Amino acid sequence: MMQWSMRISAYSERLLQGLKTLDWPQPLKDSQEYWIGKSQGAQVRFNVEGHDEIVEVFTTRPDTIFGATFMVLAPENPLVETITTAEQKAEVDSYIEETSKKTERDRMADVKNVSGAFTGSYALNPFSGEKMPIYISDYVLMGYGTGAVMAVPAHDERDHRFAKKFNLEIKKVVETDEDVQEASFDSKDSVCVNSDFLNGLNYNDAKALIISAIEKKGIGHGTTNYRQRDAIFSRQRYWGEPVPIYYKDGMPYTLPTSALPLELPEVEKYLPTEDGDPPLGNAKVFAWDEANQKVVDTNLIDEKTVFPLELSTMPGWAGSSWYFLRYMDPKNDEVFAKKELSDYWGQVDLYIGGSEHATGHLLYSRFWNMFLKDRGYINQDEPFQKLINQGMILGMSAFVTRYGVSYKAVSEDGLDFITVPVTFYVSKNRLNNFSDIQNIYLEKAKQNLLVHNGYNKDKKYSIEIIIETSNTQNIHVDISLLKGTSDELDTEAFKAWRPDYADAEFILEDGKYITGREVEKMSKSKYNVVNPDDIVAQFGADTFRMYEMFLGPIEMSKPWDTKGIEGVHRFLKKMWRLYFDEQRGWIVTDDTATEPELRALHKTIKKITEDIERFSFNTCVSQFMICVNELATLNCHKREILEKLAVLICPFAPHFAEELWHQFGHSSSVVAADFPRYEEKYVVENSKMYPVAVNGKTRVELEFPLDMEQASIEKEVLADPTIIKWLEGKAPKKVIYVKGKMINVVV
């Protein structure tokens, strides 16, 4: 099938180099770097004995060429056809047939399963002069390098496995004590042996020397390879941007700019055509009239002036790679964004997204951006200068345990056997100890026996043994069946939940059924989904927003736990009470703020300002709590403090801040207010309570002025009774004094 591809591989090196300029998480950069997969080595041509054909290989280890004892081609390599000998043809053909049936997934699945076939031909090692049998095997991929490798079994794991399987020579060319007959030794930290003029050279020197030798011989050259492939751009589905291309004599032509954008045609069904064409093949009006320059009825196609349009559509990333540029100038009919505007807005300042886009969207988007820059449409090399990965909010699944035990009832005369199953839903902590609940099961087994249809009431039975205990099932239950925010199951609700559970019987602990809890992705099938709308309805959007921030660092995944939300809600109510009294209403005064009040405020301004910069929102919320606790203790209701505090909290609780701001008499929005500035003078202290340690263990706290000389501090520290006690009469070796931090006396 003919497919459109984006030649992203032409940008591999720039995409790799560009990573150095980005403020992105290292793991994300690593995975792009790995995906691009740059490797440096050499391309080398090998002569084939008795043929004019040559086999060209790519290798990153040309320094091990003296250890290359055989050759492996990809089964799809066109050379296979010509070099396979008559005797080997049947074997090779059947191997190709076999591998072509395997899907790529199958191929990957049995990495350990070595397979291949001998072509019957030999290549000649240009340096050792040895004959190298040529094999084919599916561990060599046609799509990478040249689709052929020189196999160095002593120093490559895959080649080693292959050599073992087909009994091929393994020749050590890198110094090591390991037995290369047993396992390959793949280190790059190596020195050449058995390699003629390379002997004694390390990896880097040997590589440089052999590449120049290869070039001198005229059989190859040093080269760089990228693992990254071109990206298939065609999609055989309806929804997507149509490709503005028409075909004339089988050749593609672009539509004129005036015909753009080419819109999706109407179709009756979004399915492929009977001939197997994509859904656009069903369109009635989707042909290009070259003479009249417009899209016309498909029936009019005559291949003279009316031609068929491309039927495949573009993939999702055709749009997702550059939509943000359009945001800069959304109403422009001429271009996607006027250059002056995209220059003005520049790059996306901050991109928050998941790391799952590492090798897809985020790479395509960079590529696309570079291309647009090369064409002169925009000015930035990179679309997203700063990027952070947010963690996922996970669900807290709940489980009940259905625990089944079978008993064997034997009649007194030993003639009748009845199997009596007993099943209970067992509360979490009673499950650990079966002997504890054994009697409950046994009692139930006796009851069940009496109603068993095999039961003969004229006989006496003894219930003996458990014949099966393995019937334990953990069943997801909907978290709405829990009581409040606890782990306790509402057993009646559970019974009503599903007909299967209507007759459920429980073994409780302290009168409660406690479910097992586990952190999993939120998913309907796991019944652990918490709907934000419900939380917002109950607590308000500000509480919800702040609680999400308070949960922990933004880049970490964490379970949603509704329990803690009360704390944030209480905090907002407490802060509100600094401004409002239930009876008296607005209680903010114009009194002058005191030193402790100003210190509380400015400590907070400092922390919030710094923590916002490093995206540490959870610690911001903590600081607000500390501040409000302090102001409440100080009984502070002063405008000088509280007005700034309201602005400060605006990014965290915007509705709340807006309301307070208006109460202060402002008519404009709080978002337009100046963000409070930290002033150091309110926070500086001139003394510090120092932890004083003896040999690293803190023993006492002593207060000293910050500008006190070390010598005087030492004198006072050594005179302190607690320190004297811990010195036990020994003379201190030295005293470590870190200004503003701590003091340590070393004995």
Add this chain to the structure above:
RNA sequence: GCCCUGGUGGCGAAACUGGUAGACGCGCAGGACUUAAAAUCCUGUUUGCAGCAAUGCAAGUGCGGGUUCAAGUCCCGCCUGGGGCACCA
């Protein structure tokens, strides 16, 4: 297999450049206000030992070593949860 990430109280977490581990919040326990409840406020809450108590001592950040006056933080070797990639020569 390879790459990345995390592991700190009963729980979510804090400790930014090595410098008082557990801030802040939840939960729990006790108390105040109230006829009662809600709301609110106060006290305690890492563990162990001693003490009526204030307090004191010891241990403690997944495990084992190391560097340092000082390690949750740095180094070496492991264990373990999560995510991604996977025959790329």
